[in-house]
Structures are given as C-alpha cells and as structure tokens.
Amino acid sequence: MATIRSSPSGPLVDAVLAPIASETVLANPESDTALPVGAPSSALLDFLSALPASGDIAVRRAGEWQLEPVNDVVATLLVESPGMPAVFIYSPVNSAPILASYNVAASVDPGAGLRDIIFTRPFASVNYCAIAGVRSATQTTIRSQTTTDVTVGSIRIMSVIENANLGDPTNWYLVAFGDLAPL
Amino acid sequence: MAIPQQLPIAVRRPNAPLAIVWIVLEQRDRRGAPMVINPTLAYIESQIRAAFGDDWQSFRVIEARDVPTDRTFRDAWRDRDGVIEVDLPAAKALHRAAVDRRAAARIEALERQVVTALVTGAPASRMALLRDRRLALLAARDDARIDAAASVDELAAIDPLASIADD
Secondary structure (H helix, E strand, C coil): CEEECCECCECCCCEEECCCCCCCCCCCCCCCCCCCCCCCHHHHHHHHHHCCCCCEEEEEECCEEEEEEHHHHHHHHHHCCCCCCCEEEEEECCCCCCCEEECEEEEEEEECCEEEEEECCCECCCCCEEEEEEECCCCCCEEEEEEEEECCCEEEEEEEECCCEECCCCEEEEEEECCECCC | CCCCCEEEEEEECCCCCCEEEEEECEEECCCCCEEECCCCHHHHHHHHHHHHCCCCCEEEECCHHHCCCCCCCHHHEEEECCEEEECHHHHHHHHHHHHHHHHHHHHHHHHHHHHHHHHCCCCHHHHHHHHHHHHHHHHHCCCHHHHHCCCHHHHHCCCCCCCCCCC
16 A cells, blocks of 8 residues: 655645555556655656556545546646656757657747747646756857746747857757646 | 657748747657647647747648758748748848847957056057957948848858957
C-alpha cells in the first residue's frame, strides 16, 4: 500500500494506491509500487514512468476504493504536482526546432530573437513560473527573458544581444512550473 | 527523449515578418505513452490563433527543408509563390539599422576618447584622428553600397565599419 503526495508540504493528492485485486494493473507488483508519504517529485516521476500505458489502477478517494484508468490518475497527479515542470522545451533556432519537449503544442518563430511557446494543456492561471534560457555559439553578451506576453496557454520569450537588441541564439530553453488547468 | 514529429507552417502576418509555426504532432506523457495529434486545418488555425490572435492573414503547410537556415535577414523573410525568400528592400533596411546601431555604439565610445584626449592634453594629431574617425562613422550610416546591392549575398558582405580603425 502506498500513499502518494505530490509535495512534502501537504496532501495535495488524497489517493492511496494498492494492489487490491488480481486484475489491478500495477507496473511492478512483485516489488510493490510503494511511495512513501511526502515522496519527492523524482520518486513520483519514477513511479509514474513505471506504470503501464493503459489499464486500471486502484485508487482510494475519500475512503472509497475504485479502479480508475491509469491515464486519468496520472493526469490528475500531474495537475497537482507543482514540484515537476509543467512545460519544458529545448529548441535550436533553426531547421529542427524542437529537440525535446513536454506539454508543448507548438513552437513559433515570429522573427529574430523571439519565440512563442504554445502549451498543449494550459495553466490554471497566469501566475506560473517560467524560466527561459538561451545559448549562443557566437555571442558572449546574450541573455533571455520572458516578456509581458504571458497567457495561460502560451508565453513569448526573447533573446537580447548586447543588452539592447533582439538577436537569435543558437538554442532556446524554457521550463515552467505551476498548476495546470484541470482536465 | 525522441525528437518529436513536427509540422512546419508558414504564416503571413500584416506588417510583421513571416512567422514559422512548428506544430508538435507526437508528444509523450510522463510515462512515455504517445499522444498523437491530428493536424486538421481547425487545429492548425487554433495554434496560429494561440500565437497571434487574429493578427494573421494566411498560412500554408511547408516542409522543414523549405525554412531557410541562414537567418542573417530573418525579419525580411517573405513567402512568395511557394518559396520563402529574403525580401531585398526589407533586408537593406535591416542592414542599415544594424549598421546604425553599431556605428552609434562606436561613436559613443569615440566621444569618451575625445573627452579623455581633451583632459589629458593630447596632441593635435590625436584630436584630428578622432575627429576623422567620428566623421567616417557618421558617413558609414549612409553607405551607398547598401542601396546599390543587387543581391542578398552582396548586401551581407557590405560592412561600412570594417575599414574604420579603432583603438
């Protein structure tokens, strides 16, 4: 039996997972997929990563056990797991724009030194924490910053060269944390 | 992590550079389960609207190889007759603005050198040298070769500041 909490600071997910029936699908039933109370995000991520791609999992909510689709459970956990990034993207500026991403529906190149990231699943509010980064193979005075163009579904980031001018980096990076909108 | 499948879209916008929207077609959730996107016209439009609202004119699906890799004049890209190319007049304006910025920075530095020369009582030859450099930098902003350039490659090769010495 295991209790999952997505943050050590509080019971953000009131769910208990356990192999209560033979048809219950758990990723690793022989070793028990236990997560201790207050497990760090990395442990939660490991747990989620080990789950099967489909099937049901036993969940107890408000004292009642039930089988729920594992995808729904995971989606709920992700909504309520502020310790994990809700969005990330690694993108070179040129022809293969996205090399790695999560929760990104589109990467938009509107012009030199600008990049709009459209989220697959929006945030619950604009009060999320987005951290942008750039790397340049040619410029030594380059920095990134987010702009005021922040919505629940997208964000614009920009690359500034020599403290004043928009200019292309070699690579773009964005990581964002916050509560995603409920499904 | 596998590189996600993507669909590039060229988006024309009024009074703005051509935009390239890279729509992610295959994503994976935390557990590696694939989430495949069907890029219907409605879905493509929804992504464009997410980026630009109603501030766009038209779009077309392109291939990754259609996107220029040389971004020297990125903001001068235009989509004409099915080809993304650099608009030469727009590129000249960008090039001139870039020369202006670089010249302004050098003039600012030069003026600090002039002050230093005055304070330290530099010889007349030094003062004349600084004056000539300043005039050359001012003149560089109006370099006629920029207007006369017949191609993007020719334009890119023009650097009016290259021949002006610096300390």
